[in-house]
Amino acid sequence: MLCYLQPCLTSLGESNPMKRLRIFWALLSMPMIGLVTGCGTESPDFRVNNVYMEKISRELDVKFAGQRQEDVYTALTAMFGTPDLPVVTGGEDAGVSDVLSVENLHLAAGPVIKDYEAGKGLYRQHCAHCHGVTGDGYGPTAKFLNPYPRDFRMGTFKFKSTPVGYRPTDDDLTRIVRNGINGTAMPSFKEMLDSGQIDAIVDYVKYLALRGQTERSLISLSGDYGYETPEETTETQAELLSKEVLVDEILGAIVEEWTSASETATEAEGRDPVYDFSSPEFDQSELDESIARGQQLYYGAGACVTCHGPTQLGDGQTTDYDNWTKDFFGEAAKVADAELLDAYLTAGGLPPRNIIPRNLRQGVYRGGRRPIDIYWRVKNGIDGTPMPAASSQLTDDDVWDIVNFVLSVPYQSLSQPADMPEFVRDRN
Numbered sequence: 001m002l003c004y005l006q007p008c009l010t011s012l013g014e015s016n017p018m019k020r021l022r023i024f025w026a027l028l029s030m031p032m033i034g035l036v037t038g039c040g041t042e043s044p045d046f047r048v049n050n051v052y053m054e055k056i057s058r059e060l061d062v063k064f065a066g067q068r069q070e071d072v073y074t075a076l077t078a079m080f081g082t083p084d085l086p087v088v089t090g091g092e093d094a095g096v097s098d099v100l101s102v103e104n105l106h107l108a109a110g111p112v113i114k115d116y117e118a119g120k121g122l123y124r125q126h127c128a129h130c131h132g133v134t135g136d137g138y139g140p141t142a143k144f145l146n147p148y149p150r151d152f153r154m155g156t157f158k159f160k161s162t163p164v165g166y167r168p169t170d171d172d173l174t175r176i177v178r179n180g181i182n183g184t185a186m187p188s189f190k191e192m193l194d195s196g197q198i199d200a201i202v203d204y205v206k207y208l209a210l211r212g213q214t215e216r217s218l219i220s221l222s223g224d225y226g227y228e229t230p231e232e233t234t235e236t237q238a239e240l241l242s243k244e245v246l247v248d249e250i251l252g253a254i255v256e257e258w259t260s261a262s263e264t265a266t267e268a269e270g271r272d273p274v275y276d277f278s279s280p281e282f283d284q285s286e287l288d289e290s291i292a293r294g295q296q297l298y299y300g301a302g303a304c305v306t307c308h309g310p311t312q313l314g315d316g317q318t319t320d321y322d323n324w325t326k327d328f329f330g331e332a333a334k335v336a337d338a339e340l341l342d343a344y345l346t347a348g349g350l351p352p353r354n355i356i357p358r359n360l361r362q363g364v365y366r367g368g369r370r371p372i373d374i375y376w377r378v379k380n381g382i383d384g385t386p387m388p389a390a391s392s393q394l395t396d397d398d399v400w401d402i403v404n405f406v407l408s409v410p411y412q413s414l415s416q417p418a419d420m421p422e423f424v425r426d427r428n
């Protein structure tokens, strides 16, 4: 497959826009033969999003076989290249250079080279065994991990400074790769990779997210088009695979979400939360009052108790699922539907697991333990999970009171009620 596409993909670096557009078109009109025959190399391919196709085919009552699927994946390969040779065709028009540098992609992509020149094949060496070559969270070790590695293809990330529904900033992704995610399999790369390599890998994560989001858009859009007769198919192809749809409409909108991410980052508001214990002005009673107010809010207006439980063990509401699972099933209850579950697993979904609210007594915070990290979690909620943003009734000072309470819980052994349930070590 690679040898078939390589000359075309390479020539997409062409600077003459007319010529580039022609090449783009040539690529789109190529038959799939090259994609299926391969050419004897061991290069891995991106995995097809069968789970999402299954979902859309059920919703719209269409089949994702034959020409419809071929068109989606021919377009996707033309736009994003291959794991060895990533490109973002049409990226210039869509403003992709504000999101990532294509040069960085080449440092992170490709096979791991023994005695490699610094920085090649970084993603496959360090990330793919968990996150998968495709960034679908389905690497060879994924099914043994709890929580599962992140599937980047929805563009949804949990531990970030932006509100639910918005993309993470570069700083957010960099922080995750540097620090890892405490209490999960996701390691810290701060000792192993220098900052240039981390930048390259962060760009590659964004590339996989852009590609995955584009794949989803293409699948749902192609489901709306007719493929019943040869005439309909030809008409559909001309429209669906036009530059207007692929670049201006689909890629442009997705890129825009990423370029605007940093504008949506939540600044810390309200009173300064950092108590300097060594300062002569530090007032323990002030902190105690804040913690007490936070505790009230935990049980009251904050409604944290419904999920994190009366004793903060994370044993309140525990039957929900995350959005990666609910994306297919819709509601949590549908996971119990045997036929639907079977279709999901057959399409390559990982066995669904309930998402358990954090045990706040352990003091293990996945998104970081600085007061600002907990502030973001409480104020914005945790994207992709049931953990909601703080209600608009809560002021920023209220949020800081809750943060102080949360951070005090692991140290409150004396405040534990006598009839507290047995302490259960919880990996979630």
Ligand code: HEC
Pocket: 123, 126, 127, 128, 129, 130, 131, 145, 146, 147, 148, 149, 150, 156, 157, 158, 159, 160, 173, 176, 177, 181, 184, 185, 186, 187, 189, 201, 202, 205, 366
């Ligand atoms: C040993 C397995 C493993 C490896 C190796 C690994 N990760 Fe992860 N990663 C995870 C798991 C598990 C999660 C999900 C944690 C969670 O949901 O709380 C995750 C989550 C993430 C997230 C999502 C953070 C968020 O806010 O949602 C990013 C980004 C990420 N990893 C990037 C990387 C990159 C880049 C590499 C390679 C440099 C890498 N990971 C290597 C297991 C791994």
Ligand code: HEC
Pocket: 158, 298, 302, 303, 304, 305, 306, 307, 308, 317, 355, 356, 357, 358, 360, 364, 365, 366, 367, 368, 374, 377, 378, 382, 385, 386, 387, 388, 390, 402, 406
């Ligand atoms: C509807 C259920 C729900 C409610 C309500 C809820 N949470 Fe959560 N919370 C969760 C879930 C689920 C997680 C785990 C998310 C994950 O990491 O995948 C979580 C995680 C957390 C974390 C861990 C963050 C980290 O970095 O590891 C903190 C702290 C937290 N919640 C505090 C609160 C506070 C304080 C409130 C009330 C203002 C609250 N939660 C309300 C479900 C809830």
